[in-house]
Amino acid sequence: MTSPATFYDVFRQQGISRRSFNKFCSLTAASLGLSPAFASEIAHAMETKRRTPVIWLNGLECTCCSESFIRSGHPLVSDVVLSMLSLDYSHVLMAAAGHQAEAALEETRREHAGEYILAVEGNPPLNEDGMFCIVGGRPFIEQLQEMAAGAKAVVAWGSCASNGCVQAAKPNPTQATPIHKVIKDKPIIKVPGCPPIAEVMTGVLTYMLTFDRIPPLDRLGRPKMFYGQRIHDKCYRRPHFDAGQFAEAWDDENSRKGYCLYKMGCRGPTTYNACSTVRWNDGVSFPIQSGHGCIGCSEENFWDNGPFYERLASVHTPLGVESNADKIGVATVGVIGAGIVAHAAASALQRARNPDNAAKTGAGE
Amino acid sequence: MTIQTPNGFSLDNSGQRIVVDPVTRIEGHLRIEVNIDESNIIRNAVSTGTMWRGLEVILKGRDPRDAWAFTQRICGVCTGTHALTSVRAVEDALAIQIPENANIIRNIMQLTLQVHDHLVHFYHLHALDWVDVVSALSADPRATSELAQSISDWPKSSPGYFRDLQTRLTKFVESGQLGLFRNGYWGHAAYKLPPEANLMAVAHYLEALDFQKEITKIHTVFGGKNPHPNWLVGGVPCPINVSDTGAVGAINIERLNLVKQIIDQSRVFVEQVYLPDLMAIASFYKDWTYGGGLSSMNVMSYGDIPEYANDYSAANLLLPRGAIINGNLNEVHEVDLRDSEEIQEFVSHSWYSYADEDIGLHPWDGVTEPNFELGKNAKGTKTRIDQIDEEAKYSWIKSPRWKGHAMEVGPLARYIIGYAQNNPEFKEPVEKLLTDLDLPVTALFSTLGRTAARGLECVWAAEKLQYFYGRLIDNIRAGDTATANTERWDPSSWPKDVKGVGFTEAPRGALGHWVHIKDTRIENYQAVVPTTWNAGPRDGQGNIGAYEAALLDTPVDNAEQPLEILRTIHSFDPCLACSTHVMSPEGEELADVKVR
C-alpha cells in the first residue's frame, strides 16, 4: 500500500477535475447553509486531509438509520464512502464478517486512536447483563464502550442512540439506554429522528470532516443548524394554522386543500427537526406534505406521547383506565360540580333546620 | 456423533467448529456456528439470533391506530411492510373496508419496497459473496465493455466508463484506506468470476447504490418519507386532488408524474442491469449447487398484493399463497392464519420459557418469558460466548412451524409455489431462466435459486408497479379520488373485544401480525416474521430450520475464510430485528427482567 491520500487526491485520482472539485466545494457550502466564502475553506480542508476513519456500530435498532444514510442525494453516498471518509466498520455494508470484521474494528482502534469518529446506530440494553444484544459472543455495551474510549467524537445516529426510541418506550423490557448515559467522557453529537434525514446525516459528518470541529449543539446536544427550529416554525402549511384552517377528518375537503393537520394530531409544533425545510429523499416531500401529521420521531418520549392522532397524550390513571388530560379534567369538573351542588343542598338544609347555629358559624374562606 | 433429524437431515458435530459472529451485510445481529468434517464439508449448523427488543410487550395498552408506527420500527430495511401488515390486522379486527385507491397505493408502496429491497440486497448485501472487488483491478476495460454490451442495452457500458471506474478503484485501493472493502475475502478460491465480470459488477454496485435512493421516492410521495413512511388505518393518509383549488397540497398530476418516472426508471434499471448481472454471475457459478436446504421440501407463502380492495382470498392475491410439504409440488395446501393448529411457535431451543415446552402456541395464544441461559456444553461465560450449545436453548428467535413442519419462506418459496400452481407469471420466467442457463428445475433448490428468484421477483414487482399506476390513473379518471374510510376512525365505534390478523409477503417472505383489541386498546400483539421462519432454531422434535438446513453438506474451501457460509446465509436476506420479538399475551410481567 502506498502513501496516504488526501481528500483532494482521492478526488483527482478518481478523475475529477479541479473545476468540478471547486464546484463540489461550493455546493457543499450551500447545502450546509454556509456563505460561498466557505467554499475555499472546504477546498483547503479537503486538499490537506487524509480520510477520517469512521466506525459505525449497531446495537438494538432497526437499521433505518443505515438505510436513510444510503439515501443521501447530496453528497451521494457512493462519494461519501469512497472519497470523503473511510468507513472501516459497518455491520450493514462491510465486506468482512466474523473475526475479520472484528479485526477491522481492532485495527482502527489501535492504529487510529483518538482520530476516528464513532457513529452509533441503536443503543445498548442493560438488562440480562447486556445479552439482549450480543456481538461476537459479547454484550454490545462492551464493544460500544471499548470503541468509544478511543474515539475523537461520537455521533448518536437516530432516536435509538439519542433518546432510546421504540425499544425504550414503556415498559422498556430490555432496559435499552441512550448512549450518552453510558459514554460520559466524549463529545456526543445527537442526530435524532426515526430515522434522521439522509442529507442531515451526511451533512453532519461532512461538517465535521470539513471544518474539523463539532457543529454547535443545542441544549440537548443536537446540531443547531438542523435541529434549532421546530417543524411547525417552517411548515409551508403554517398560514393555514394561523388562519384557523384545519383538516377535520382523513380525506375530507380540507385535507385535500392542504390545510393544517394540527387537529389530526400533528406533532410539528413540538418537534425540532429539519423535515419542513430540508425535506426527505432529496427534497421530494415530508410527512405533512404527504397528508399525515408529524409523529414527532426526533423528540424524546415521542412513543409514549401517543396516540399520534390526538393532541393530548394518553394518561394511565391509577385506576388503570386509559384517558387524557381533557377527559380527566372534564370528569373531575363534573364530580366537583356535583359535589358542590350536593354540598350546597346539604348546607341549605342545615341552615333551614338550624338557623341559630348557622348564624353563629363562620369560617373565613 | 451423528443425529438424524425428523425432517430428514443428518447432523454431526464432531468436526472442527467454525464461528461467524457477527454475520455482516444483514439487518440486525446473527451468529452462525458450523462443524466441518475432515473434507471441510459442513456437517452441523447452528443459527443464533443475538438480539431481542421486546416490541410487542411495548405495544400492549396502546391505541391500535398507532400500532403500524411501532411495528414499522421492527425493521428499517423492509420498511413499510410491517406497517402494512399492522393496518391490515387492525382493519381485519375492526371490519374496516378501505377504498380502492387506498389498496392501489398500498400495493404501489409494497411493490416499491420489493423492488428497492431486492436491488439493495443483491448488490450491497449479497454481491460481494460472488464478486471479487480486488480482481476487478486487473480487468481489461475494453473487454469489460464488450461483456456488458453483450448482455444488456444499458448505456453506461463504454470502455472509457469502465476505465475511469477502474482508475478510481485503483487509487482507492492504493490509498491504503479500504473502508468497507477492508478484510474482505479477496482472492478466495471460491470467487469464480473473471476480472471483467468483477469490474462490471463493481460498477453496478456503485450505480445501484446511487440509484436505489430514487426508487424510494415513491414512498416519499405517498408516505412523506423513507425509511419509515406514514400509513393509516382505514386507507392511506395522502389525499388525492387533481383538479381543484388546493391540489398542490395533495396527490396531484405533478406527483403522479414523478411516480411514473421513477417506475419507468426502475423497470429499466432492473431489466437492463439487475437481471443481466444476475444471469451473468449465475452462469459462472452453475457448478455451485449448494444451499437448497428446506426449499426442495417445505415452502410456504401467505400471498400478497390484493388486486382489488378488501379481498384477501388466494384468488385475489397476485403473489401466490399456499404451502408445499415433503417436496410434493403436485399439491399446494391452503394456509389458514386463524387456525390454531396450523401456525405455532415453539421455544424448546429459544431463550424463552413456556409452561409446557413440548407444545407450540398459535400467535393469538402465545406466551413469552425471556429466559437467557446457555447449555452445559457451551464454551465461555454468560457474557463471553465462545461456542453455543445447540442441545440447549441457543437463540433469541423462536421456532415457528406450520402443522409441525419447519418451512422456508421468501422469494424462492413464492416462486416454487407459483410454479407448482402453474401460474404463468411465475412459471414462465423461471423456465426461461433455467433454459437460458441450461439448468434443470432442481437447480432452483439452492442458494443460487434463492438469489435468482429474488431477481425475477424484482422484475415482476417493477412490472406490477406499472400496472397499479395505470389502475390508479383509471380510477381517478373515473372520478374516484377517495383514499380513506373514516367510518370506524373513532374508537367509540369499535366493538368491545375483537381479534384480527393481517399478512403480507415481505421481501424476505411470509409475514403475519395477530392483534387482539379490547376496550379500544391493544390487549395482545404478535408478529411472526419471515426471518423467524428461516433463521429459527431447532424445535423440540429436533427439526432444523431453513438456515441450518441450507448450510449442511456445503464444502468450505478455507475454514478461516468461510465465504460459502456467508453466501448461503445472505441468500435468505436475513433480518434479525424482525425475527426477535415477543409478547406476553395475558400481559403478565416478564419475570426475568431486572431493572438496574
Added chain:
Amino acid sequence: MASTSESSKKSQGLLHSLVSHATEVESPATKVYVYETPVRLWHWVNALCIVLLCVTGYLIAAPPPSVPGEASFSFLFGNIRLIHFAAGEVLALALLYRVIWAFIGNSHAHQIFLPPVWSIKWWGEVWHEVRWYLFLVKVPKKYVGHNPLAQLAMFGIFVLPLFVSVFTGLALNAEGEGIESLWYQAFGWVFALLGDSFTVHTIHHISMWVIIVFSMIHIYVAVREDIMSRQSLVSTMISGWRYFKDDKE
C-alpha cells in the same frame, strides 16, 4: 361605634409566617381590614386572565371550525393565540408582583404561599375545618384571613398549579421566541426538568384543569360562607374589609 383594627402588624413578611399560623380570632372585631389593595387588584386581574386563558387555551387545544377564504386573509387562530400569550404574560407579571407583595404586605399577604405544613397544630385545625364542611362540627372557628383548609387548598390546587402554568407557559413561549433567545435561556431549563416539548404542553394543559376545579370550589365556598357564616367574603375582596355580620356592636 364599630371597632376597627388593622389586623396584625404590617411587614412581617414570610419569615413571620414560619411562626404564625392562620389567624384564629377569639372575639373578632366587627370589621377587619384583611386584603390590601395590591392583593385585591391581583385577585381580579388574575380572575380575568384565568378566564381569558382558559377559553383561549381550550380553543388552542381544540380549535374552532375552519374559516373560509385564503389562509393569508385570516389570522383567527393567530389572534386566539395572541390573546392567550398576552393574558399569560399579564398573569405571570401579576404573579411576580404578588410574590413581591407577599414579602411586604400584611400577614395575610403571604398565607397562601407558605402553609405551615410542619405544624401539628395547624393540621389539627385543617382536620377541624374538614369536619366542619362535612357537617360534623356545629360551630366553626373564626379566622380573619384564610382558614387552614382554605390555606391548604389555595396553596395546593391554586398557587402551585399557577406556578406550573406560568413556568410551563413561559417555557413554551420561549420556544416561539427561539432557542437562541434570552427568553429561552431564562426558561429553557423547564424542558430539562420536565422533558420534551410535548410533555410540557401536556403538563400545561393539566394545570389548567386543576385551576378550573379550584375556581369552582373557590367561588362556591366564597358564596356559601358569605351566606352561612354571616361574615363577608365576596365584598371583602372588593373593599378589603371583612365584616362579621352577627357580632353585636
